[in-house]
Amino acid sequence: MNTKMQAAFRPSDNLRRILIVEDEIVNQRILARYLEGTYTVIVASDGAQAMEAIHTQCDTISLILLDLNLPDIHGLEILRRLNADPVYAGLPVIVMTADSDAELECLTLGAIDFIPKPYPRQEIVLARVRRIVELSEDRDLLRWTERDQLTGLYNKDFFYRYAAKLDDYHKELKTDALVMDINHFHTINDRFGKSTGDRVLQRIAQQALDLVRSSGGIVCRSEADTFFIYCPHRADYNQILEKMSVSINEDTEPENRVHLRMGVYPDADKGLEIERRFNRARMAADTVRGSFTNAIGVYDHSMYEAELFAEQLIGDFPSALREKQFSVFYQPKFNVRPDTPVLCSAEALARWDHPRMGMVNPGVFIPLFEENGLIQSLDYYVWSQAAAQVRTMKEQGIGLPVSINVSRIDLQDPLLIEKLRGIVEENGLDFGDLILEVTESAYTEDSRQIVERIRKLRDLGFCIEMDDFGSGYSSLNMLSAMPIDVLKLDMQFIRSAFQDQKALHLLEAMIRLAESIEVPCIAEGVETREQAQALKQMGCDIIQGYYFSRPLPAPEYVRFVRERQAVSPGIENCIC
Amino acid sequence: MLTIDNLRQFGANVREGMERCMNDETFYLEMVKMTLDDKSFGRLSDALQSGDRQAAFEAAHALKGITANVALTPIYEPVAELTEILRPAAGSLEGREEDCQAYLERITQLRDELISRRDGN
CATH class of the missing domain: 3.30.70.270 (Reverse transcriptase/Diguanylate cyclase domain)
Known part of the structure; x- marks a missing residue:
């Protein structure tokens, strides 16, 4: 890139544009001659041309020099129109007139200064123009300039x-x-x-x-x-x-x-x-x-495609919720402490069956909705569905709790406690029938208010599971003071643990950490028998993952529970 | 041909006019010539003839500005006086038609004088 271009990438004097609105060609020419060389000059010979120039170039016009007696629209009317439009009201206007009679009205309508006719010497006009341009830009800058205190850079x-x-x-x-x-x-x-x-x-x-x-x-x-x-x-x-x-x-x-x-x-x-x-x-x-x-x-293009896809999902979300395209699946969790693992609860998970795209990967839509806040509506929908399902199962004699995800943004909602209480009461449940999964990062956001809210939920009787444990930066000291009933290890953490020896040691340390604060520990994303056995040996209490079962639609989950009930009468002996 | 000397003899304030044209003689003379061809002279005459006071005022007002800028003082002075007579706030024109006509003739005569010099007659 050449130096000229570098220098030009700044608004400088000769790039500032002055609009001359004047129908008399002799006056136009003299005035343009005054300004050219210092500014870029645009000329409008009547009011219509002036309005057109203002509409199309208002962003780069630094000043308007306005004659009052124009053949079509009077200068005062132009001032009136500019003054009435918030987009143009900030454009500085100097009125050129030989009559002092009009001055008061011009000032009332927003004119900032006057240039008499016959025109004063070039230096005087230039000085006046420069002063007004500077004043007006300073005014704009003052409105917006807030520099970053630490670095002195723009904010x-x-x-x-x-x-x-x-x-x-x-x-x-x-x-x-x-x-x-x-x-x-x-x-x-x-x-x-x-x-x-x-x-x-x-x-x-x-x-x-x-x-x-x-x-x-x-x-x-x-x-x-x-x-x-x-x-x-x-x-x-x-x-x-x-x-x-x-x-x-x-x-x-x-x-x-x-x-x-x-x-x-x-x-x-x-x-x-x-x-x-x-x-x-x-x-x-x-x-x-x-x-x-x-x-x-x-x-690159693939990111553009991903962005478009994300926009489409966001756009489709309201109708998806309305048309009940979301359903709730249940992934069983097993207590692995006894010799025979015992089904102890399930996690409620949202699934989206999109009418055109089919099943949308939750790994795509959940983070997206978490980012823009839509997750709040989805969570509420899932909670309600899950609570209704627990009620149905209780009516059938199945008393297993279900865990529901509470996103970070939900925790900022002052009505959260009332909403959850409402769902529990509407369905005639006990608070212990629902386990709340709260992501670790919500705790570490350093918001006393959020932690207090979690504590209140726990005091009501909800069981609190800290989700994604290991992805954040919780310290032992902090963990022991937090309202937590269960630690749920981050899934990525478990996946890498079985591929890398170092990560495996870390996993052991995490499980010991759970032991040391005396809460049970859940591992999710467990896919194989070897993983399950290793985790059990390390001291993990509960296991969730494809090894036991994929997430199941409600009717299948009920069948799954009934089959286990037949072989394991102690099924309701849940850990939480 | 119109020259600076001609204009000086005519009574123009050449020093002031030249200063406004940044002492560029060619540019100044071009502006004077354009002034002489300005449509407002015709508009003033037509409007006075048809009794359209507002149009006459606007034309006179415009001429006043231009002739002042190029410092054609002998034309500027009657134009300025006529502008004040025609100004809407100045009261009725009744009984002053002849004055207006006299001003117009004076202005036209002075303009013609310069045009004939410009055109070399």
């Missing part, structure tokens, strides 16, 4: 606005949206302290600023350790990463090097809102999460 809101402004000035220029963050930044804070972490962020910010100053573009810190860069399209992303990289202690030790990762949305589609462009860059960054071999993810 996200201002950055988005600035990026959109750059687009207005550079419609044809190809641009990239880049997202950068630090791999495991929290460990820097944990190991070296927050002030060291802050200094790392400040130094990265400075490197990023130097980079965009020399090669064009703008940068902001969007949150925590995440930086956004919007810049002219380039190919040397490795170089950017290299330039932004810093060392934790400002030394040259390679092990103290901060590992950055980057997501790139190259040649970003300018038809998309700027925020969505950065979402795409973030999606690309997520593809290299945790990888030390590949630090740069690039948004």
Whole structure:
């Protein structure tokens, strides 16, 4: 990229546009002559042309010089229209008039200054124009400039606005949206302290600023350790990463090097809102999460397809719920402490039978709905269905509890307790008939309010299972103080444990951790006899997974229970 | 041919006009020529003839602005006075028709004078 283009990727004086609205050609010519060279001049010879120019180019017009006596629409009427429209009301207007009579009305209608006729000398007009442009831009900037206190970079809101402004000035220029963050930044804070972490962020910010100053573009810190860069399209992303990289202690030790990762949305589609462009860059960054071999993810067609698919699922969700396309399946859990494993409960799981796509993978739609909050409606639906099923089974003499998933967003709902209580009461259940599975990350969000809410639910009589244990960062100290009845190990954790010796030791340690806080431990995703036996030997209490049964539709689950009931009369002896 | 000297003899405030054209003589002369061809002269004459006061005022007002900008003082002065007579707030025109006509003739005569110099007659 050449230096000229780099310099041009900034709004500068000669890119500011002044709209002259004047029907007399002699006046147009003199005024244009005054301004050309300093500004880009657009001329409208009547009111209609002026309104057209304002409609189509308002984003890049810095100032309007308006004559009052126009052949079609009077200048005062133009002022009135601009003043009445919030989009245009901020456009500064200088009225050119020989009559002082109209001045008061012009000011009332939003004119900001006057230029008399005959025109004053060029320097005077230029000085007046410059002052008004600066004042008006300062006013706009003041409204939006909020810099990030820690790094001095723009904050996200201002950055988005600035990026959109750059687009207005550079419609044809190809641009990239880049997202950068630090791999495991929290460990820097944990190991070296927050002030060291802050200094790392400040130094990265400075490197990023130097980079965009020399090669064009703008940068902001969007949150925590995440930086956004919007810049002219380039190919040397490795170089950017290299330039932004810093060392934790400002030394040259390679092990103290901060590992950055980057997501790139190259040649970003300018038809998309700027925020969505950065979402795409973030999606690309997520593809290299945790990888030390590949630090740069690039948004590509497959991600676009995934995005489209996600949009379709989100769009279809309301009708799916309405038309009961979701059904609840039950995956049995077995107590493996006795010699013969005993069925002790089941987890209620949502399944989506889409009319066109067939069964949609829950591994796709659950995280998606968790991200945008739709999960709350789905959870409520599943809870209600599961509670009704428990009631039916109780009426048939089967008293097995069912566990239901309570998402992080559900826990933020102040009405959660009332909703769950309502479901229990409507179905004539006891609180102990439902087990609540709460993901570990909900506990570690450091929200006292959430933990309190869980505690209240437990006090009511619900059994609380901490789900996905091992995926978060719970400490032993924290765990012992939490309202938990059961620990459920993260499925990924179990899968990798049987492939890797180190992970196996870790799994043993997790099970011992559960023992040490005296709660039973569940392993899910168990697929083979060997896995089940190994887990039992390690001290695991309950096992869930394909080894015992896949998730079953309600009627099959009832049959499954009845068959087990016949061979194991102690089936209701549940652990929780 | 119209020259700076011609304009000076005519009574134009050449120094002021030139200053407004950034002392670019060619540009200034071009602006003066364009002023002489401005449609507002015709519009003023037509409007006065048909008794359309508003249109006459607007044309005079426009001429006042242009002639001031190019500093054609001898034309500007009667145009400015006529503009004030025609201004809607200035009261009835009754009894002043002849004045208006006289102004128009004066303006036309001065404009013609410059046009004939411009066209070399």
